[in-house]
Structure formats: C-alpha cells, structure tokens
Amino acid sequence: MSESIKRQNKELSALNEDYAAKYGFHDPVNYFHKGAKGINHEVVEMISRMKKEPKWMAQKRHEALDIFLSKPIPQWGNTEMLNELDLDNIYYFMKPIEKQQHSWDDVPEYIKKTFDKLGIPEAERKFLGGVSAQYESEVVYHSMKQDLEKQGIIFLDMDTGLQKHGDLVKKYFGTVIPATDNKYAALNTSVWSGGSFLYIPPGVDVKIPLQAYFRINAENMGQFERTLIIADKGSRVHYIEGCTAPIYSTDSLHSGVIELIALEGAYIRYTTIQNWSNNIYNLVTQRAQAHKNATVEWVDGNLGSRLTMKYPCVQLVGEGARGEILSVAFAGTGQHQDAGAKIIHAAPNTSSRITSKSISKGKGRASYRGLVKIHKNAINSKASVECDALLIGEDARSDTYPTMEIDNEQVRVEHEARVSKVAEEQLFYLTSRGLTEDEARLLIVNGFMEPFTKELPLEYAVELNRLIELEMEGSVG
Amino acid sequence: MNKNNDIKIPDIIPELERGPLWLKEKRYASREAYNRTPLPSRSLHLWRYTDPNKFTIDREKAVDMAFNEGYDAVEKMELNHLKEGNLAALATDLGGKTINFYGIEKLTAQGIVISTLSEAVEKHHDLVERYLYRLVNSHTGKFEALNGALWNDGIFMYIPKNVTIENPIHLLRESGLANSVQFPRLLIVVGENAELTVIDEYGGGSQNENKEPSYTNGAVELFGLENSRTRYIMLQRQQPSATFYLNHRALVEKNADMLTITLAFGGALSKHNFGVILNAPGANSNMYGLLFGSDRQHFDNHTLHRHLSGQTTSNINFKVALSDKAVSAYTGLIRIDHKAKNCEAYQENRNLLLNKGTKAETIPELEILNEDVMCSHGATVGPVDLSQVFYLCSRGISHTEAVKMIVNGFVNNTIQKVPKDLQERIQTYVTERLEHI
Numbered sequence: 052m053s054e055s056i057k058r059q060n061k062e063l064s065a066l067n068e069d070y071a072a073k074y075g076f077h078d079p080v081n082y083f084h085k086g087a088k089g090i091n092h093e094v095v096e097m098i099s100r101m102k103k104e105p106k107w108m109a110q111k112r113h114e115a116l117d118i119f120l121s122k123p124i125p126q127w128g129n130t131e132m133l134n135e136l137d138l139d140n141i142y143y144f145m146k147p148i149e150k151q152q153h154s155w156d157d158v159p160e161y162i163k164k165t166f167d168k169l170g171i172p173e174a175e176r177k178f179l180g181g182v183s184a185q186y187e188s189e190v191v192y193h194s195m196k197q198d199l200e201k202q203g204i205i206f207l208d209m210d211t212g213l214q215k216h217g218d219l220v221k222k223y224f225g226t227v228i229p230a231t232d233n234k235y236a237a238l239n240t241s242v243w244s245g246g247s248f249l250y251i252p253p254g255v256d257v258k259i260p261l262q263a264y265f266r267i268n269a270e271n272m273g274q275f276e277r278t279l280i281i282a283d284k285g286s287r288v289h290y291i292e293g294c295t296a297p298i299y300s301t302d303s304l305h306s307g308v309i310e311l312i313a314l315e316g317a318y319i320r321y322t323t324i325q326n327w328s329n330n331i332y333n334l335v336t337q338r339a340q341a342h343k344n345a346t347v348e349w350v351d352g353n354l355g356s357r358l359t360m361k362y363p364c365v366q367l368v369g370e371g372a373r374g375e376i377l378s379v380a381f382a383g384t385g386q387h388q389d390a391g392a393k394i395i396h397a398a399p400n401t402s403s404r405i406t407s408k409s410i411s412k413g414k415g416r417a418s419y420r421g422l423v424k425i426h427k428n429a430i431n432s433k434a435s436v437e438c439d440a441l442l443i444g445e446d447a448r449s450d451t452y453p454t455m456e457i458d459n460e461q462v463r464v465e466h467e468a469r470v471s472k473v474a475e476e477q478l479f480y481l482t483s484r485g486l487t488e489d490e491a492r493l494l495i496v497n498g499f500m501e502p503f504t505k506e507l508p509l510e511y512a513v514e515l516n517r518l519i520e521l522e523m524e525g526s527v528g
Numbered sequence: 529m530n531k532n533n534d535i536k537i538p539d540i541i542p543e544l545e546r547g548p549l550w551l552k553e554k555r556y557a558s559r560e561a562y563n564r565t566p567l568p569s570r571s572l573h574l575w576r577y578t579d580p581n582k583f584t585i586d587r588e589k590a591v592d593m594a595f596n597e598g599y600d601a602v603e604k605m606e607l608n609h610l611k612e613g614n615l616a617a618l619a620t621d622l623g624g625k626t627i628n629f630y631g632i633e634k635l636t637a638q639g640i641v642i643s644t645l646s647e648a649v650e651k652h653h654d655l656v657e658r659y660l661y662r663l664v665n666s667h668t669g670k671f672e673a674l675n676g677a678l679w680n681d682g683i684f685m686y687i688p689k690n691v692t693i694e695n696p697i698h699l700l701r702e703s704g705l706a707n708s709v710q711f712p713r714l715l716i717v718v719g720e721n722a723e724l725t726v727i728d729e730y731g732g733g734s735q736n737e738n739k740e741p742s743y744t745n746g747a748v749e750l751f752g753l754e755n756s757r758t759r760y761i762m763l764q765r766q767q768p769s770a771t772f773y774l775n776h777r778a779l780v781e782k783n784a785d786m787l788t789i790t791l792a793f794g795g796a797l798s799k800h801n802f803g804v805i806l807n808a809p810g811a812n813s814n815m816y817g818l819l820f821g822s823d824r825q826h827f828d829n830h831t832l833h834r835h836l837s838g839q840t841t842s843n844i845n846f847k848v849a850l851s852d853k854a855v856s857a858y859t860g861l862i863r864i865d866h867k868a869k870n871c872e873a874y875q876e877n878r879n880l881l882l883n884k885g886t887k888a889e890t891i892p893e894l895e896i897l898n899e900d901v902m903c904s905h906g907a908t909v910g911p912v913d914l915s916q917v918f919y920l921c922s923r924g925i926s927h928t929e930a931v932k933m934i935v936n937g938f939v940n941n942t943i944q945k946v947p948k949d950l951q952e953r954i955q956t957y958v959t960e961r962l963e964h965i
Binding site for chain 2: 126127440442443444445446447448449450451452453454455456457458459460461462463464465466467468469470471472
C-alpha cells in the first residue's frame with residue numbers, strides 16, 4: 052500500500068481539517084421559499100398547502116405537531132447534547148426553485164457539481180435503478196429505468212408517491228412508526244418533506260440495488276425525510292441510502308423516519324451509510340415489520356454527525372420471520388454515536404441476529420443501546436447479539452447498554468460484548484513483518500470492520516475504507 | 529404499607545435521637561434527603577422493572593415485632609454450628625431491636641471488635657464516625673436515605689491489622705411478621721492484611737400471601753483495607769410475602785481481595801443492589817450470584833463494578849433460575865473511569881427458564897472511558913438444553929430427573945464457592961424449588 056496511500060493521505064489530510072474544502076462545499080442559497088424559523092401550526096398548514104396534500108395528511112401533520120409539542124426531550128442517552136439543540140432555531144421547510152427532473156440532462160449544473168464532488172461514479176449512475184437525489188427538503192431529481200416501471204415497481208419521492216398513490220400511502224403511512232412513538236418521530240410526521248416511496252409488487256425480484264442520495268445544504272436547516280418501503284408477498288429488494296453534508300457553524304438537525312414493510316415471504320435489505328458533518332444532530336427512527344417468513348436486514352453505518360441516536364428495529368410479527376441488524380459506528384473527537392438495534396419477537400419460530408461494531412477514537416464516544424424483546428407467544432425464537440468495541444486513544448469512551456426482555460421459556464437468547472484496544476501483540480507481529488505502526492493499525496481496524504464492509508456494494512466498501520484511512524491518520528501515540 | 533404515594537417522614541422518633549451530634553446530623557440529613565427526593569422515575573432502567581411505590585412505607589400502619597416460628601430452629605442449628613467449631617462467631621439480629629452475640633470472647637481477645645452499632649458509636653467512636661454512611665448515605669438514593677434516617681441498631685465489625693479469622697462469622701437477621709418494618713444496618717472494616725469471612729443471612733418476614741407484607745430495608749458498608757481478604761456471603765431467604773430491599777457497597781483498597789456471593793431465594797418482592805468500588809491498584813473483586821425463584825416471586829438485582837483506579841480486576845458471574853411464574857430483572861454495570869488504566873473486567877449472566885410463565889430481563893452494561901482495558905460480558909436466556917435432556921434420557925433417566933440434574937449442574941459451581949456449613953442448606957433450597965418444575 053504505502054507510497055500511493057501516503058500520497059493520497061497527504062492530499063486528503065485529516066478529514067476534519069479540510070472537510071469544508073473537500074466535502075463542505077455549498078452552493079449560494081437560492082430558495083423559492085424559506086419560511087420562518089421555528090415550528091407551529093401555521094408552518095405545518097403552509098407545508099401542507101404548498102404540497103397540495105389530501106386532507107387526511109394535513110390532519111395527520113397537525114395531530115403529530117401536538118404530540119411533538121407535548122412530549123418532553125428524552126431523559127436518557129446524551130441529554131447534555133440533546134439539550135443543546137435549539138429546536139426553535141431551525142427552518143422546518145424549504146423548497147428549491149427547481150421543478151421535478153426526469154432525466155439527468157435536466158438536472159441543474161450546480162447540483163451535478165455537488166454530486167461530482169461527492170464522487171458518485173458515472174458507471175454507478177447508469178447502473179442504478181433510479182437515482183432519487185434529495186436536495187434540500189424536496190426531491191429535485193428523479194429518474195427511473197424503464198424496466199423497473201415495466202415490472203410494476205413504484206419508486207418515487209414521497210411527495211409524488213402521496214399524490215399518485217394516495218391509497219397505498221394512506222394504508223401504510225405511520226403504521227410501523229406512529230407519531231406517538233417518540234418526540235422526533237412526531238416532529239417528522241408533522242413536517243416531513245421528501246424521502247422515498249417504494250413499492251415492489253408480489254413476486255418481483257429487484258436485481259439491482261436502488262439508491263437515493265441526498266444532502267443538507269442550508270444553515271440551520273432540518274431535513275425530515277420520510278421513507279416508506281413496501282415489499283409485497285414474495286418480492287425482494289435492496290435499498291441503499293448514503294449521504295454527506297457540508298459544514299456550517301450552527302447546529303442542524305436531521306430527523307428522518309423510515310418505515311419498511313415486508314409482507315409474507317418478502318425480503319428487504321436497507322443499507323445506510325451516514326456521514327453528516329460533525330455539527331449535525333442525526334435523530335432518526337427506523338423500523339421494519341416482517342410478516343410471515345419475511346426477512347428484513349438493516350445494514351447501518353454511522354460515521355459522521357455530532358450526535359446520532361439511531362436504533363434500527365425489526366418487528367417480527369409473522370411466524371418464521373427473520374431480522375438481522377448489522378451496525379457499525381465510528382466516533383471521533385466531539386462525536387457521540389449512540390447507535391444500536393432493536394428486535395421484537397412477536398410471533399413463533401422467529402429468529403434474529405444483531406452484530407454491532409464500534410470504534411471510539413480520540414475523545415469520541417460510541418454507545419451500543421439495544422433491545423431484544425421476546426413476547427409470550429413467540430415460542431421457539433432465537434436471538435443472538437454480539438457487540439465489539441475498539442478503543443483508540445486515552446480519552447476514548449465506549450458504552451454497551453443491551454436490554455433483553457424474555458417473556459417465554461422456549462427461546463434461546465445470547466448476548467456477548469467485548470471492549471478492548473488494538474492488541475499490542477497484533478501490532479508487534481505486523482510491524483515485525485515490515486509494516487509501519489500506522490499501517491499495522493489501519494490493517495487491524497480494517498479487519499475489525501470487515502464483517503460490515505463485506506456486506507456493502509463494492510463502491511461503498513472502497514469509500515468506507517478510504518474514510519477509515521483518513522480517520523486513522525496519525526493515530527499512533 | 530402504602531401502594532401509590534410518597535409519604536414523608538414527619539420526624540425522627542425520639543428513641544433514635546440518641547448518640548453524638550454528628551450521628552443526629554446524619555440522621556436528619558437522611559430524613560431531609562428522603563423527604564426531598566422524588567420517587568425514582570420508571571424510565572430509568574434501574575427501576576424499569578420494579579415499582580418504587582412498593583418500597584415506600586407508612587409508619588402509622590407499622591406494627592410491633594412478632595417473629596416467625598421457624599426462627600428458633602435456624603438459630604439452634606447455627607448455634608450448633610458454632611459449638612462444633614464451624615463458625616467463628618454468631619450474631620442474631622431481631623428486627624434491629626434485639627441483637628445478641630455468641631462466641632465472640634476469643635475474637636475480642638485478638639482485638640477484633642464485634643458489637644452493636646450503638647455500642648460501637650460509644651466505644652469506637654473514631655472508627656464509626658470515619659466509616660459509617662461513607663458508602664451508603666443520603667446521596668445514594670431515596671430508599672438508602674430512608675434506612676439512613678430510621679435504622680434502629682445494627683452490627684459493627686472491625687478486624688485489626690494482620691488478624692485472620694479462619695471460620696466464617698454468621699449474622700442471622702430476622703424480620704418480623706406482616707406489617708413489620710425494619711432497617712438492618714451493617715458496617716465492616718477489615719484492616720490491613722486481615723482476613724474475614726462473613727455470612728449475612730436475612731430471614732423471617734410475613735408468611736401469608738394475603739396479609740400485608742413485612743418491610744425490610746437494609747444497608748451494608750464494607751471496607752477492605754490494604755492487602756486484606758474479605759469474603760461476604762449474603763443469603764436472602766425471607767418468607768413468601770416479604771418485601772425486601774438491600775443496598776450493599778464495598779470499597780476495596782490496594783492489593784485487597786473482595787469476594788461477594790449473593791444467594792437469593794426468598795421474598796415476594798426483592799430488590800438487591802450490590803456495588804464494589806475498586807479504589808487502588810491491585811484491588812480485585814469477584815462476585816457470584818445465584819437466584820432461584822418460584823411461584824410469583826419478583827427479583828430485581830443490580831451489580832456494579834466501579835474501577836476508580838488502574839490495575840484493578842473484577843469478575844461477575846450471576847446465575848438465575850426461574851420456575852412457575854417467577855420474574856427476574858438483572859442489570860449489571862461495569863464502569864471503568866478515565867484514569868483507571870490497565871483494568872480487566874468480566875461479566876457473565878445466565879438465565880435458565882424452567883417453566884412457561886417465567887420472565888427474565890437482563891441488561892449487562894459497560895461504560896469504558898479509556899482504551900487500556902480488557903472488558904467483556906455475556907448474557908444468555910433460555911430453557912434447559914434439550915439435547916442434554918435427550919442424552920440423559922437415552923441413558924435411562926426420566927425427563928424430570930434429567931432436568932433436575934442439569935439445573936443442579938447449573939447452580940453447583942456457585943454453591944461450591946460458599947462455606948461448607950452453608951452449602952447443605954443452599955442445596956436444600958435448590959431441591960425444594962426443583963419440586964416446582
């Protein structure tokens with residue numbers, strides 16, 4: 052590796068230092084509507100009117116706002132950071148001038164530039180089934196390959212989905228994550244904008260992964276995307292979401308809600324890599340429902356943001372359902388990755404596996420917060436949880452807060468966690484083979500992350516390795 | 529006993545107004561803290577599975593002490609153990625009101641102090657003032673403050689430098705019947721290079737499930753000074769409808785060794801909180817837990833290993849077996865502080881569910897604030913391994929017998945850790961409970 056990597060490393064230098072120049076680009080703000088900061092029923096009414104939504108949705112938004120206002124800020128987790136977030140100092144809705152685009156050529160030049168800097172390869176753009184790029188709070192670009200349409204797959208941004216397939220949306224919207232679930236889910240329900248709506252008809256196997264890129268691009272702007280994926284009986288789909296965002300001086304909030312529904316025998320894999328800049332609060336609710344013999348897999352990577360609170364969940368509601376969650380977190384100085392996983396076994400013969408890997412570096416803090424709940428009727432269920440934490444640096448912190456609630460005896464539940472630093476003898480071995488300590492450390496960290504990276508599409512894996520390399524720069528001593 | 533309301537303590541009853549000024553001040557501060565502190569929130573995980581309302585008391589309703597008939601038999605048995613030379617000493621503590629000591633003459637000759645707390649306050653004033661309320665006090669929690677304000681009398685032990693007591697000292701703490709209220713308190717200081725084994729047994733309490741429960745709220749403070757070796761064995765075998773609360777804190781100094789074994793079989797509702805603080809390099813703590821619940825018993829156990837100093841080691845092995853409709857919640861925290869380098873900490877929690885209707889919650893937690901550590905934990909919940917049952921059945925053993933053998937195997941290595949004369953009794957409790965399967 053050495054020479055070329057070193058050159059590359061020097062070029063990119065420490066991620067945090069020149070993040071603004073490399074990734075923190077942002078275009079001059081040019082908004083059609085910026086509204087006022089803060090939230091009240093007027094803002095919600097305005098959003099709903101501008102979107103020309105059906106009445107039931109407007110009502111849902113207002114109800115959710117009341118719930119949001121009545122719920123206190125969570126009293127658990129990193130309450131210190133949570134209390135620093137000023138919810139009144141945020142724009143809850145913005146709409147770019149651009150109208151919906153349907154082909155790549157129509158996408159405005161400056162947005163294309165943004166994607167270039169993000170390094171989305173040309174080949175990938177062609178191969179992806181549909182690119183739904185969320186810019187600001189609304190989708191500005193959306194294309195779908197004809198063969199997907201032919202199969203009857205609906206892949207739209209959430210707003211268009213609501214306009215065109217109102218009945219389908221109404222049937223499933225908020226059924227997995229009701230507004231009452233938590234404060235931030237209530238907030239999202241009342242001001243959501245953008246996100247993806249995906250419906251796979253019965254028996255359809257989507258051969259290529261579907262992706263959406265989006266980024267935040269205005270100061271103090273929250274992004275409240277709402278994603279709803281329905282995989283009908285026996286269908287299969289892999290959805291990928293990844294993001295990076297520019298740096299701004301004041302805190303910004305990202306609070307998405309992602310609902311997945313896997314009907315009988317369906318398979319959904321949802322992959323996210325989150326790399327928000329280090330001033331963003333990422334408070335996301337992700338939950339899936341797996342019906343009879345269905346499988347849902349969350350592959351969840353958390354690299355960026357200031358505070359992330361994200362606990363992907365699978366509810367196993369049908370017999371024989373399976374849930375798998377693979378979660379990876381990397382916390383550098385100033386970051387708290389409060390990530391985890393939840394599995395609810397609510398039917399017999401269900402099985403689940405949680406694998407969590409975290410790295411805390413410098414003054415970073417990574418927490419695993421998880422829940423395995425086995426209900427009374429979920430006999431013959433199996434659940435296993437494995438948490439690995441790696442600490443790099445004297446001030447690094449790692450927490451493990453797993454919860455297991457078992458309400459019946461015909462189950463098998465296992466939990467295991469380990470916390471340690473990079474082993475001296477491994478370093479010694481590698482350096483004795485001629486690697487520098489830096490290289491050896493990187494190799495060990497990459498090995499630690501491998502169970503995660505190998506689940507990613509190639510280009511993501513490459514990108515992730517490069518990011519880890521950047522983060523690991525000069526970590527010796 | 530009050531079910532849904534946070535009743536204040538109006539005043540310290542006059543008979544507790546005795547003793548020196550500092551003690552009075554501590555009692556008053558504890559009362560203030562109790563009255564000021566709201567009931568713990570159910571959203572905090574330590575109280576998620578157990579209703580704090582169940583641990584408040586209404587003193588107006590409290591009755592005078594009367595004791596369980598079975599008590600005399602246990603006392604006789606332990607007095608026999610003492611006669612036979614299996615015990616170093618025996619202390620009986622009836623509801624904090626009547627405390628007697630047996631066989632302590634030899635020990636006092638060695639400079640060992642075993643007495644009531646009230647006597648120690650007078651005779652060993654400096655020692656008591658220095659250590660009492662240091663680990664369990666009004667800042668620990670609402671119910672700890674309650675004990676701090678209202679304990680009547682307790683037991684004090686001091687083992688001087690370089691003194692080794694080979695056999696265990698057995699403390700028999702008996703609670704009263706229905707509606708009785710008691711606050712047992714224990715303070716032990718094990719001096720430099722001294723060695724002590726103590727069995728702290730809690731029995732008694734209300735028997736009849738339809739009657740109001742008895743209420744016991746205990747506090748234990750243990751100090752293991754430099755190079756000392758302490759073994760503390762807690763046995764809780766209260767009657768079927770007793771309410772039991774205990775906070776145990778131990779401070780382990782340089783190169784000292786602390787062994788804590790908790791054996792929980794009794795009570796309708798019990799909440800135990802065991803904490804060991806590793807305060808100086810070389811301190812080592814081992815904790816073993818064995819809990820066997822049946823009927824509708826509710827257990828809530830918390831363990832804490834706090835590594836305040838570097839080069840300290842800790843290990844926890846907590847086993848839970850449940851039959852009938854018994855419920856257990858276990859939360860265990862290992863916390864390694866920022867300055868505590870080169871620590872090793874391990875934790876294991878196994879839950880065996882023997883019947884339909886049993887429930888087990890487990891939260892093994894880690895909070896690691898520096899990189900120079902080796903830490904791991906594991907937790908399992910499940911029924912008896914069916915392949916093991918199958919193997920035993922194939923050897924001609926009946927299904928029930930096979931299950932019993934496997935459960936005995938599960939609990940056996942913990943039982944092996946307790947002093948010999950207690951082993952037999954623990955085995956009896958296990959066997960009794962195995963009849964429920």
